[in-house]
Amino acid sequence: MQSLRVALGDRAYPIHVGPGLLDAPELFAPHLGATAAVVTNQRVAPIYLERLTGTLARAGARVVPVVVADGEQYKDWRTLDQVLDAMLAARCDRSVTVVALGGGVIGDLAGFAAAVYQRGVAFLQVPTTLLAQVDSSVGGKTAINHLRGKNMVGAFHQPRAVIADVGTLSTLPERELRAGLAEVIKHGLILDAAFVAWLEQNMGKLLERDAPALSRVVLRSCELKAEVVAADEREQGLRAVLNFGHTFGHAIETGMGYGSWVHGEAVGAGMVMASELSLRAGLITADDARRARSLVAAAGLPVAGPAELSADRYLELMSVDKKAAGGRIRFILLEAIGRALMRDDIPAELVRTVIDGCSGRGTAAFHAA
């Protein structure tokens, strides 16, 4: 097991990464109240719920399991209310600890439930997907979706700890493994050129689920993200770089309806678009843009957006994106492999050109594969 710490003053918390952590009550015990409400979904529950419940019981907690439907389309008011209702029915008071067992959707949902239950209770992230282990479980962003946009309703609410058992990645469907790699690639592209070079050499191992390679990727991604979060907890500035690929990606997810594209796929295509925009804005070389695109392709992720979505629709969706300020669209662009910056002065015509050039090709083939 390796551990690191997210430096957030009185909200600082540890991240533990390694195999077999689900069976280690001593990792959970320091963070538990009398009751642990374990929020998970119908896919994860049969595999890991009983094991985690046993561990939490050994750590001394009464366990209230809450099993919700699986999928981004359930990250909504209704499912949130199911969680809150179950906690109220079980008479959980403010000393409860909410435990998120699952992927990014569960982490966002359970984290937001913890943020608003009786005005805020403690929570633990126990991510079981690569996406959640390398990205969404770290940083305290929680949310649910709204019909008018993704993650439009939420809170900043830091977990008391992130416990990432890399052993759970063995049961992860192929498509989700690849989706998780999108955020890994993102961390490299915006923050760490050496990590990008390593990924270019080791993508094959990662897709074969080589355990040491996966552990390295989880730990390095958490380190990179933790540094950004510690410097800018509430997304006032620097943290916005983590949205690289996400402005386009969210438009794809929203425009196609949640669940049609998984988050990492949309981010994959979004990163290719953002790299292409960086090239056309004169920020990076054609070779840099090619490397970004190749890495996304090597992870088996789409390098183009869906043919169904017009440039107008993208622009419409992106202008209500929460990263917009004062009506302008803010883009996170690359200025080199491993370095990002924010720009809000990109002409709409340039954006249209990039979208038109990055749409439709290969998408159907990808989704059929």
Add this chain to the structure above:
Amino acid sequence: MQSLRVALGDRAYPIHVGPGLLDAPELFAPHLGATAAVVTNQRVAPIYLERLTGTLARAGARVVPVVVADGEQYKDWRTLDQVLDAMLAARCDRSVTVVALGGGVIGDLAGFAAAVYQRGVAFLQVPTTLLAQVDSSVGGKTAINHLRGKNMVGAFHQPRAVIADVGTLSTLPERELRAGLAEVIKHGLILDAAFVAWLEQNMGKLLERDAPALSRVVLRSCELKAEVVAADEREQGLRAVLNFGHTFGHAIETGMGYGSWVHGEAVGAGMVMASELSLRAGLITADDARRARSLVAAAGLPVAGPAELSADRYLELMSVDKKAAGGRIRFILLEAIGRALMRDDIPAELVRTVIDGCSGRGTAAFHAA
């Protein structure tokens, strides 16, 4: 106009109290983003919305009005979503300022909308009821109700300023004026014996809406509450004293269905019960309990709970109250006029006796009046 400051470090904010403040753009301007989403209800809107909208426009903001139904029964998911949806439809980004124009329900609802809209935006409290001016607009507690309990879903989210125009109290219905006095009495009973003595002398003036008397009451209540909030923002300890009368009161409100008793009425009866419990627990004298009861009666508030609610039902409702910890019910009791303490070791039998002794008598008469 008089002003004070709630000392909360980087979340410190001013409270302005006086007549005519709704017409003072210079009070609003320092706290406004490009857009102001004014949340109000169908009762307040015809009286004050146009006036405030004009003031905000003069302060330079685009105004998005959101008018919701009036009443505690609408402080729920559905109305919250109405607010969030209107803000999204108007393309509000994170620079929006939510302005709560109305009573405690509007403040709680709009404040919670601000807490969760795109993970948190700024908000201003513009309270138009005595209850909101003396209590609920100060302190950052926001929430909506859940079928299983009042204020069960919410957040701590401090306003950027509270602007209390006492001129708005002239249009307040009699029943709401009396309800607001419940929280005024509470502040005196738990924190300031001299203020209690002043209230005993001046209750008549307050009921006649004597302007200087009302201004004094709003300012002193805000001062008392601000001190408590500054010392304990997130209700870890001291702040719990502000729940005096509220554990019983919330049980009455929930048990009777929201809207049947207004909050201040339930708190009035709740304070009499809590004083009676303080007496029976050997903490205060019979004369102190009598003074508390007389002051509640002088404000025209009920001094007994509803006949329909059994002691068992109270205990059931109070044990899911968020002030419960580890299954025990915490009561805020008096140890003198002007001094409160928390006790979680009160025998259930004593609580039953007090409830039975404080139920039904005079309630029907009050509500018929």
